[in-house]
Amino acid sequence: MSWFLYSVTFRLKSPLHIGYHKIMHLMRTRLYVPGRTLWGAVTVRLVQKTGKGDYKKAGQFLKEQMRFGYLYLSDGEELFIPKYTEEGLKFGGVSLYEFEKKCVHSISTTSIDAYSLSAEEETLHHLEHINPYSMDDSSPLSLKGLLWVKKLESFSEQDDDLSLKYEGARLKLSELIQFLQVGGERKYGFGRIELSKLKRVDDTKLETEGFYGEWSETKESVNVIIIAGKPVWAHVECVPPLKIEGEIEIFTGREWDNRKGAGRAISSPGLCWVPGSVVKENTRFEVMNSGTWRIII
Numbered sequence: 001m002s003w004f005l006y007s008v009t010f011r012l013k014s015p016l017h018i019g020y021h022k023i024m025h026l027m028r029t030r031l032y033v034p035g036r037t038l039w040g041a042v043t044v045r046l047v048q049k050t051g052k053g054d055y056k057k058a059g060q061f062l063k064e065q066m067r068f069g070y071l072y073l074s075d076g077e078e079l080f081i082p083k084y085t086e087e088g089l090k091f092g093g094v095s096l097y098e099f100e101k102k103c104v105h106s107i108s109t110t111s112i113d114a115y116s117l118s119a120e121e122e123t124l125h126h127l128e129h130i131n132p133y134s135m136d137d138s139s140p141l142s143l144k145g146l147l148w149v150k151k152l153e154s155f156s157e158q159d160d161d162l163s164l165k166y167e168g169a170r171l172k173l174s175e176l177i178q179f180l181q182v183g184g185e186r187k188y189g190f191g192r193i194e195l196s197k198l199k200r201v202d203d204t205k206l207e208t209e210g211f212y213g214e215w216s217e218t219k220e221s222v223n224v225i226i227i228a229g230k231p232v233w234a235h236v237e238c239v240p241p242l243k244i245e246g247e248i249e250i251f252t253g254r255e256w257d258n259r260k261g262a263g264r265a266i267s268s269p270g271l272c273w274v275p276g277s278v279v280k281e282n283t284r285f286e287v288m289n290s291g292t293w294r295i296i297i
Contacts, residue, residue, distance in 0.1 A: 003067075003148045003217045004162065007209045008177065010071065010143045010193035012132035015105070017190050018183045019051070025233040029128040031091065033143060033182055033274060035068035036253050036267075037233060041180040041191075042068075049176060050169040061166055063289035067222045069146035069211075070234050070275060070291065075134055079144055082276030083231040084246045089276060103141060105131045115180040122267035123234015129190065129214065143193060146201075146211060148287065149173070149220045160200045170221070174192055174198050221294060222287040226279050235292045242295045246277020251292070 018030040018037060043059040053057065073080045073091075080091040080099060091099040106128045133140055149162060151153070156163045162173040172258035174195060183191040206213050212230045216223045224230055235251045236242070252268040269292050 002219045003153055003222055004151060004157075005215065006147045006149065006160075006162075007174070007197070007199045007201050008145055008147050008195065009073075009074070009197040010180070011196045012141050012143065013132070013192040013194050014132060015129040015185075015190050016132070016183050017127060017129045018187050026106070026126045027128060029130060029183075031080075031099070031104070031130070033071035033145070034081045034251075034253075035070050035145075036069060037064075037182050038068045038145070038180075038240070038249065039063070039291060041065075041182040042177060044181055045176055046166060049171055050167055051215075052169075053166045058166070065150045065152065065164075065286045067148040067289065068291045069148075069287070071143040071145035072233070073130065074142045074144045074210075075102075076142065081211065081231065081233050082274075084276050084278055102134055102136050103130055104128060105135065113232060127185065129185075142196065144210065146206070148207065148215075159200055186195075222295065223284055224287060225282065228279060228281045231278050232245050232273065232285070232293060233275050233277045234287070235269070235274060236277065237292060238271040238273055239270050239295060241297065242273075242283065243280040244273055244277050244283075247271060247274050249274055255291075 016029070017027070018033055020028040020030045022028065039059070039062055043055060043062055046058045046062065047053060078092045080094075081093050082089060087095070089096045094102070106126050108126050109246055128242045131141070155165070160171065163170060164173060164176070178195045180193050181191045182193060185191070201209060204214050204216065206215060206224070211233060213224045216225070231246075232244070236244070238248055248271055250268065250270065251272040268292070269288070269290060272292060284296045285294050288294055
């Protein structure tokens with residue numbers, strides 16, 4: 001095999017905000033963590049763990065050696081993967097309304113005028129976030145996803161773990177992703193997640209881990225097959241001859257810029273079908289190094 005597949009589960013340690021869009025004064029959050037967001041967090045961690053300050057180089061190393069799946073919420077019993085149905089968008093077996101009532105909260109913030117010590121005009125806004133505990137019964141919530149790692153001579157397996165080498169430093173995969181901070185509002189403590197389970201997956205059928213489809217590989221790529229009537233669980237590039245039903249959006253993100261620094265370079269695969277969109281025929285996709293999928297013709 002050219003690739004190892006790992007199932008990763010993270011415990012939410014603080015509120016999570018994944019920037020989506022703004023409605024009036026409300027800053028919406030995505031209800032999952034895109035693969036690109038996870039890649040960015042692991043890039044930061046790799047630089048911190050190795051002491052090598054080249055973020056661009058570290059990010060490129062991860063893009064070449066790993067494929068990042070999306071992270072979805074789980075209450076320990078159900079994995080909340082979106083799917084568009086005749087009754088509307090559902091997450092797992094519940095409606096969008098029930099899911100948001102269970103997992104999503106919001107806070108209000110404003111800037112304070114230094115002279116009057118009162119709220120500055122036009123600075124009030126509301127921030128949506130995923131709560132680390134269920135609003136139903138206060139049970140802890142987790143994030144679960146899939147991670148593919150390319151098999152190299154410099155990598156070595158250790159039970160369910162993996163030892164990897166970067167810039168002369170050797171560290172375990174579990175150490176690299178043990179503590180991450182993802183999403184927005186990080187300076188306020190948002191987005192802290194801690195690895196609670198790392199498992200090597202030998203089965204090509206992804207249903208064993210709660211995800212739709214089956215995966216295969218070539219030396220340089222990871223492919224996922226989704227059968228007709230099932231949803232995709234990543235953003236899919238909107239190109240013909242893809243037959244799919246759901247919603248589309250322009251999917252953009254921020255990356256490192258050599259001149260301007262973190263988050264100053266805009267990257268985008270363009271128009272994409274969103275997670276939960278349903279394919280109308282059996283379809284094979286390539287998992288791109290940005291975490292998005294592209295149809296294989």
